[in-house]
Amino acid sequence: MATKIKTVFYCQSCGFESSKWMGQCPGCREWNTMVEETVKADKKKRTGFAPEGAGSSLSPKSLSQIELGREDRSDTHIGELNRVLGGGLVRGSLTLVGGDPGIGKSTLLLQVCRNMAADGRKILYISGEESLRQIKLRASRIGEFTDDLTFLCETSLSDIETVIERTSPEIVIIDSIQTMYSEDVTSAPGSVSQVREATAVLLRIAKSRGISILIVGHVTKEGTVAGPRVLEHMVDTVLYFEGDRNASYRILRGVKNRFGSTNEIGVFEMREDGLAEVENPSEFMLDGRPGDASGCIVTCAVTGTRPILLEVQALVCRTNFGFPRRQANGTDFNRVNLLMAVLEKRVGLMMSDCDAYINLAGGLKMQEPALDLGICLAVISSFKNRPISPDLVAFGEVGLSGEVRSVGMAETRVAEAAKLGFKTIILPESARKRIGKVKGVEIIGVSSIRDAMDLF
Numbered sequence: 001m002a003t004k005i006k007t008v009f010y011c012q013s014c015g016f017e018s019s020k021w022m023g024q025c026p027g028c029r030e031w032n033t034m035v036e037e038t039v040k041a042d043k044k045k046r047t048g049f050a051p052e053g054a055g056s057s058l059s060p061k062s063l064s065q066i067e068l069g070r071e072d073r074s075d076t077h078i079g080e081l082n083r084v085l086g087g088g089l090v091r092g093s094l095t096l097v098g099g100d101p102g103i104g105k106s107t108l109l110l111q112v113c114r115n116m117a118a119d120g121r122k123i124l125y126i127s128g129e130e131s132l133r134q135i136k137l138r139a140s141r142i143g144e145f146t147d148d149l150t151f152l153c154e155t156s157l158s159d160i161e162t163v164i165e166r167t168s169p170e171i172v173i174i175d176s177i178q179t180m181y182s183e184d185v186t187s188a189p190g191s192v193s194q195v196r197e198a199t200a201v202l203l204r205i206a207k208s209r210g211i212s213i214l215i216v217g218h219v220t221k222e223g224t225v226a227g228p229r230v231l232e233h234m235v236d237t238v239l240y241f242e243g244d245r246n247a248s249y250r251i252l253r254g255v256k257n258r259f260g261s262t263n264e265i266g267v268f269e270m271r272e273d274g275l276a277e278v279e280n281p282s283e284f285m286l287d288g289r290p291g292d293a294s295g296c297i298v299t300c301a302v303t304g305t306r307p308i309l310l311e312v313q314a315l316v317c318r319t320n321f322g323f324p325r326r327q328a329n330g331t332d333f334n335r336v337n338l339l340m341a342v343l344e345k346r347v348g349l350m351m352s353d354c355d356a357y358i359n360l361a362g363g364l365k366m367q368e369p370a371l372d373l374g375i376c377l378a379v380i381s382s383f384k385n386r387p388i389s390p391d392l393v394a395f396g397e398v399g400l401s402g403e404v405r406s407v408g409m410a411e412t413r414v415a416e417a418a419k420l421g422f423k424t425i426i427l428p429e430s431a432r433k434r435i436g437k438v439k440g441v442e443i444i445g446v447s448s449i450r451d452a453m454d455l456f
Contacts, residue, residue: 010192077115086260099241117149124169128179264304282309285362295382299374314378330360346402369397394426
């Protein structure tokens with residue numbers, strides 16, 4: 001049967017498909033995102049897949065007939081990456097790694113290949129952006145590599161599938177998904193239809209052959225993976241590599257994970273020989289903090305199962321303009337404005353003619369409600385120009401009535417603060433009742449933000 005060629009319109013934001021052009025996408029409600037692309041529709045082409053060892057995909061099974069075993073995971077020998085993945089790289093999974101240009105995505109994956117190849121695993125690294133000489137120059141800074149790691153520079157999906165069938169690797173790296181193209185789609189590489197087709201082909205290879213595939217994805221200026229939104233829905237795991245390219249720290253955040261938690265983060269430090277793990281992020285984030293400056297306080301946030309101590313910095317000063325300026329780095333800007341309104345209404349701090357700047361030192365981005373109490377106390381300290389003891393930690397959620405509400409995992413937060421030598425911990429009164437005495441630590445419970453302010 002002859003191949004039928006048709007013209008469709010895709011939304012560059014969400015991947016919505018339409019037979020005609022529209023100014024506003026019905027899927028994501030974005031304007032001017034519909035682009036025209038020509039695709040080939042082959043009715044004989046099979047798009048489904050049967051996982052390895054599962055038999056025919058056309059034979060429905062009941063839950064009692066499905067064997068549920070433990071996932072076959074591979075140790076990457078990078079503890080922070082294992083934490084985010086949920087214990088290691090799952091066999092037959094498709095993982096997407098996104099991040100800004102130059103943030104270290106390729107370096108991280110090259111280190112993973114080096115570590116796993118040292119265990120005797122057969123790995124294929126496919127690059128569509130760099131030549132073999134460029135890859136070797138980058139790899140020479142990391143260390144020695146074994147012959148179990150092979151490299152290929154190719155962008156054709158059909159050729160890549162042929163190489164995978166011939167070499168039978170256990171792990172495949174695709175760098176990047178936006179450079180891959182299929183001859184069955186007439187649009188240019190990186191387009192909506194090409195990215196979707198390439199991901200579908202790689203997903204079929206991963207599930208049918210039991211190969212772990214990691215793909216690198218470019219990001220847009222908004223910080224999301226370039227291409228259709230369906231790309232993130234198709235893969236098993238989505239990881240975002242965050243951080244400032246001018247700083248040494250990097251944050252690996254799990255956004256989606258079908259095999260583990262979606263709220264874990266891994267902290268790395270960029271060095272000359274590659275990325276190094278930061279096993280104690282709390283100590284790393286608090287390094288160099290001032291001891292006698294007003295507007296600085298330490299609070300505790302929890303990401304997944306990991307408590308992290310952070311320094312909240314606030315600067316409140318008289319404005320030189322008719323409209324005061326508010327700025328927040330690392331936390332929700334609207335939440336900061338809400339907390340400042342609570343301080344004006346419930347505590348009586350008149351800051352309508354003051355500029356306010358809030359910063360989470362260290363570059364982490366947190367929006368947990370437990371940061372509320374720390375932000376409020378930092379603002380009060382800067383407004384009154386009264387330093388807070390460097391041995392004090394405060395955490396708790398602040399409501400619109402000025403009450404301090406309990407937060408989860410209070411025992412874990414207290415234990416982390418005590419481990420790092422803090423002497424005083426301010427937390428919600430309801431949480432203090434559940435925590436026993438801790439040697440060398442004074443635990444103070446507060447019911448409202450006014451009670452916390454009276455402690456100064």
